[in-house]
Amino acid sequence: MKSKSLVFRDIEWWSVTFVFLIIIITNILMGMGNGYHDMMRFFGKVAMPIIVYLGFYLMHLVIIPKYLRDKNVLHLILFSVLTTAIMGALSGLAASAIGNVHTQFFRFFFSVIALYPGYLLTAILIKRIFYPPAFNDFQIYNGLRLIMVFVFISIFLFISQIFVNDVVLVVILMIVPGVLLVVLYNYFLLYKNKLAGKIKPYRWYLWCLFGFIILLFIIISAENNVPEIILFGFGLIALLFFVIFPLSELVFRKYDSVIGKIDTLSVQVNQSSANLSFLRSQINPHFLFNALNTLYGTALIENAEKTSDGIQKLGDMMRFMLHENQMDKIPLSREIDYLRNYLDLQMLRFAKEDHLDVSIQIAEEYCQGDISPMLLIPFVENAFKHGISTKSKSWIKINLRCLKGSVHLDVVNSMHPKKVTEDPKDESGIGLENVKSRLAHFYPQKHNLTIVANDTEHFVHLSVQLQ
Structure with a gap:
């Protein structure tokens, strides 16, 4: 409501x-x-x-x-x-x-x-x-x-x-x-x-x-x-x-x-709830890192370069989630690194999908300054979650660019009929409401979020003024 x-x-x-x-x-x-x-x-x-x-x-x-x-x-x-x-x-x-x-x-x-x-x-x-x-x-x-x-x-x-x-x-x-x-x-x-x-x-x-x-x-x-x-x-x-x-x-x-105080408390409660849910869902992180290091070493011994590269990127993403995701602001370059790791893992996963067309353009020339973590990735996650079909042609187009003092993200993906078993609660994507709340809190009147969708295509434009 x-x-x-x-x-x-x-x-x-x-x-x-x-x-x-x-x-x-x-x-x-x-x-x-x-x-x-x-x-x-x-x-x-x-x-x-x-x-x-x-x-x-x-x-x-x-x-x-x-x-x-x-x-x-x-x-x-x-x-x-x-x-x-x-x-x-x-x-x-x-x-x-x-x-x-x-x-x-x-x-x-x-x-x-x-x-x-x-x-x-x-x-x-x-x-x-x-x-x-x-x-x-x-x-x-x-x-x-x-x-x-x-x-x-x-x-x-x-x-x-x-x-x-x-x-x-x-x-x-x-x-x-x-x-x-x-x-x-x-x-x-x-x-x-x-x-x-x-x-x-x-x-x-x-x-x-x-x-x-x-x-x-x-x-x-x-x-x-x-x-x-x-x-x-x-x-x-x-x-x-x-x-x-x-x-x-x-x-x-x-x-x-x-x-403003209510919004701050709301964001803090949402962040605390997200952190609590994350802590409840994770196994001992040291055990996971040790297991990933073991798998990484084994992949190198077996000359499985793609597997070792994927394991390394997954480890970097887990470190980001455990440490930098808990901060109010992080360097924009680290947010883009996390996004790149995520995209590389997805491309490794869908490498053999002939009917999928993925276009990624990331221009980092002016990407400087700090940003609240995990503001960009949810829109890309939703594109891969809702934009890919195993039966029909699919496409995802991602364009990330920076101007002096601002970052701009455009995501366009194909839309397909929802599965009967799909949970209606996931319709808006993982963390999307949380992102909107944090944008309103950390960047009031300093961001522009536009979401347009029809039966065949979903478009997202996000602009954030960092200074």
């Missing part, structure tokens, strides 16, 4: 909590009057949203989670009816303190009773239609659920005007979404470009935003014939540039730092 499902019960809880907090604080700030009726009205405007909020809390975080655990429909109905009755009675008393709003209260009460089940049913419907495996990942599902939360909160605010005033509507339906959109604009179009050193796109998006704000306030000023409104536009730009953008960038940096 490319993404994960958001924890919507928590999102719903915090969203509703924020909305009711704004409502209650606004009603308190509106103040209470001096007379008895003003005091009762103030009490009703504050008490009624608190009662409704507590009813939502009991339903959303107590009764429904209990039903999901126990699957007891009778308890769900009983506790739901009891909570609704108590909330209706208490909120009715609070509404009576507000004033002559009986008709408005009943309209509000029955609308809320219909709205909450409607939200739950809509959430279930969206989950059944858009939840994986119906779609490849959770992005569409998450986006629709977030939009749904905002839509239902908006509907709730409009049907709750018995205790919701226009200030709350402006704050929640206009100011909060506007701030969120500006923060997202800042993150994806400003912060990301500035972080990547793309100053021209950063400035272009910044001036486009400021220009749009000024144009918007000029239009509003012209329609209302109040020139002073333009000053609010400049004030908003100042607020964005000196307050909202700097504060949001602090949050972005903290987020990137946490994500």
Whole structure:
């Protein structure tokens, strides 16, 4: 999966909590009057949203989670009816303190009773239609659920005007979404470009935003014939540039730092798991080296040059796996030596395959610097693993070249129908996901990996900036 499902019960809880907090604080700030009726009205405007909020809390975080655990429909109905009755009675008393709003209260009460089940049913419907495996990942599902939360909160605010005033509507339906959109604009179009050193796109998006704000306030000023409104536009730009953008960038940096730490830990765990699996799978390495040396000596005595050469290359590869593969960085020349040894052994293995065409071009003229080990070989391994058929014509083309400060690998191989007995887990090749993870960790925005495949051919291009 490319993404994960958001924890919507928590999102719903915090969203509703924020909305009711704004409502209650606004009603308190509106103040209470001096007379008895003003005091009762103030009490009703504050008490009624608190009662409704507590009813939502009991339903959303107590009764429904209990039903999901126990699957007891009778308890769900009983506790739901009891909570609704108590909330209706208490909120009715609070509404009576507000004033002559009986008709408005009943309209509000029955609308809320219909709205909450409607939200739950809509959430279930969206989950059944858009939840994986119906779609490849959770992005569409998450986006629709977030939009749904905002839509239902908006509907709730409009049907709750018995205790919701226009200030709350402006704050929640206009100011909060506007701030969120500006923060997202800042993150994806400003912060990301500035972080990547793309100053021209950063400035272009910044001036486009400021220009749009000024144009918007000029239009509003012209329609209302109040020139002073333009000053609010400049004030908003100042607020964005000196307050909202700097504060949001602090949050972005903290987020990137946490994500970076998570990526580092993930790579370390993957590396440790790979090392552990390797250690578990190996026989005593000293025994293997001694056995290889014995076979190498025997092959030389028997004048078996190809056999002795193959044994020597296998020994070099084992030393690489045992020692240099455990390092964070190794000389690029050693990575290429390992690749050459692997290719020589494969060519020794497939030397008599007439239907196999292998083209290898390795230019080492500028291959200097250090590289994370085992970044190149998995793509070549996959080419030999998936690109060779014993029945039909096969081809593998490997081109490795270096420019100053970078290395480039192209691998093209033929594709053949998968065997029935082939393990689906091996489809992407040995270590391919691990390589992608290490590339993202050690070479963020300093590598380019392109993989294109069809029914007959598989193409890989990898470029890594070493400096």
